[in-house]
Amino acid sequence: MRSNPRVRRSSSHSGRRSRRAVRAAAAAVVAGALALTACGGDGDKGKGDDDGKGAQNGGAGSVALPELDGATLEVAAVWTGAEQANFKKVLAEFEKRTGAKVTFVPAQDPIINFLGSKIAGGAPPDVALLPQVGAVKQAVDKGWAKPVGPDAQAQLTKNYAQGWQDLGKVGGKQYAVYYKAANKSLVWYNAKVFENAGAKEPGTWKEFLATARTVYDSGVTPVSVGGADGWTLTDWFENVYLSQAGPEKYDRLARHEIKWTDPSVKDALTTLAQLWGDKNLVAGGPDGALQTEFPASVTQTFTGGDQPKAGMVFEGDFVGVNIAETKAKIGTDAKVFPFPAVGDKAPVVSGGDAAVVLKDSKAAQALLTFLASPDAATIQAKLGGYLSPNKNVADSAYPNAVQRAIAKALIAAGDDFRFDMSDQAPQAFGGTPGKGEWKDLQDFLKNPKDVAGAQAKLEADAAAAYKG
Known part of the structure; x- marks a missing residue:
């Protein structure tokens, strides 16, 4: 899952979700985490769940889809590896039900640039999965995105909280279906490493640093950071900033109503420097972290027996896909x-990927309808490493207690939640590799002592992007 910002205020006003949600969702996550720690592994299925939800293969409760024999579709997304492979299984089910032929088109970040080149060449994909709120608005502003059809809208109304529907609106009109969500406020850890070190799950930042040092004393480097992918660093910042500065300032910074030279940003960067600036706590030190891509940051935490390269890794629920690769x-x-x-x-902090139609057709709208249904989400939920904002996906669809707890926390947040800050910013600032916030935070990871310099760079890049 990528994190990309959007400067302009979208019609969803996602940055202004109430504080109530943050408290409710946080409580749900904490409760879920406590419960899952005591639970078993992958075979633990929730009892009392309605397996009829998300029925597959055209059974009772399945979404009605048209016959599309002979129709062809191209679907573009930035997903790779297991995430891409699992989504292809969803597309295969759509093919089976409709007779259409669907081709997955691998895209690159920033996806808006990728789509722009495709459109300029006269060969846009029919549907694209956009990983930023801002990208949806940009696609609409450019005249690329087509409105959601009535069948897909009916599925949205039935299956989604209003807040998730609103995220896909521009100018009050529905343009997107949020097929994939993310809870981006999780720290995953190697249970054997914690057991050997006598470490406990921390609840505060102070306790987190103390736990990290306990793990270090046991002979394992505590924290893996995927610094080669700048979007992971924006997620680190957003979690620290939301907790430390509070929801109101988070919303204002997301809209650039607060400058990045504000003291609240200084405080958050100073807090991050307590971790990033200690080479004993970060696998490979800052230089090593900057050469570690996100997938490797996960796999190196869960390979190597009880002596992995790191004991913990921060990122969203989608980490499950990469953990699965390690067995x-x-x-x-x-x-x-x-x-x-x-x-x-x-x-x-939540994130998500939204499906938009670029070439309006019966087949493209049918795919959007399918993606808005519990049927599609249930298929991918069962494969792991995936979280759906669709409230009618059965808990039992998720393959283990951990993922069920995370999914319940997301649904419990209802209409109110804080969306990824960088996803709300202009792409030039929060969504482009090697530029803007991604690059500025990579530079800060390399030199965490220069808080003032990082603030100055962030503000200069933000001002330019928001103005543009």
Whole structure:
């Protein structure tokens, strides 16, 4: 899952979600984390769940889809590896039900640039999955995105909280279906490493640093940071900032109503420097972290027996896909706790990927309808490493207690939540590799002592992007 900002205020006003959600979702995540720690592994299925939800293969409760024999579709997304492979299984089910032929088109970040080149060449994909709120608005502003049809809208109304529907609106009109969500406020850890070190799950930032040092004393480097992918660093910042500065300032910074030279940003960067500036706590030190891509940051935490390269890794629920590649079992070998509270409350930051139609057709709208249904989400939920904002996906669809707890926390947030800050910013600032916030935070990871310099760079890049 990528994190990209958007400067302009979108019609969804996602940056202005109430504080109520942060508290409710945080409480749900904490409760879920406590419950899942005591649970078993992948075979633990929730009892009492309605397996009829998300029925597949045209059974009772399945979404009605048209016959599309002979129709062809191209679907573009930035997903790779297991995430891409699992989504292809969803597309295969759509093919089976409709007779259409669907081709997955691998895209690159920033996806708006990728789509722009495709459109300029006269060969846009029919549907694209956009990983930023801002990208949806940009696609609409450019005249690329087509409105959601009535069948897909009916599925949205039935299956989604209003807040998730609103995120896909521009100018009050529905243009997108949020097929994939993310809880981006989680720290995953190697259970054996914690057991050997005598370490406990922390609840506060101070406790987190103490736990990291306990793990270090046991002979394992505590924290893996995927610094080669700048979007992971924006997620670190957002969690610290939301918890430390609070929801109001988070919303204002997301809209650039507060400058990045504000003292609240200084405080958050100073807090991050307590971790990033200690080479003993970060796998490979800052230089090593900057050469570590996100997938490797996960896999190196769960390979190597009880002597992995790191004991913990921060990122969203989608980490499960990468953990699965290591053969570690979620809930037993790999456990999770909520991002520690830096201020009064633990942060809960959400993200997501939205499906938009670029070439309007019966087949493209049918795919959007399918993606808005519990049927599609249930298929991918069962494969792991995926979280749906669709409230009618059965808990039992998720393959283990950990992922069920995370999914319940997301749904419990209802209409109110804090969306990824960088996803709300202009792409030039929060969504482009090697530029803007991604690059500025990579530079800060390399030199965490230069808080003032990082603030100055962030503000200069933000001002230019928001003005543009």
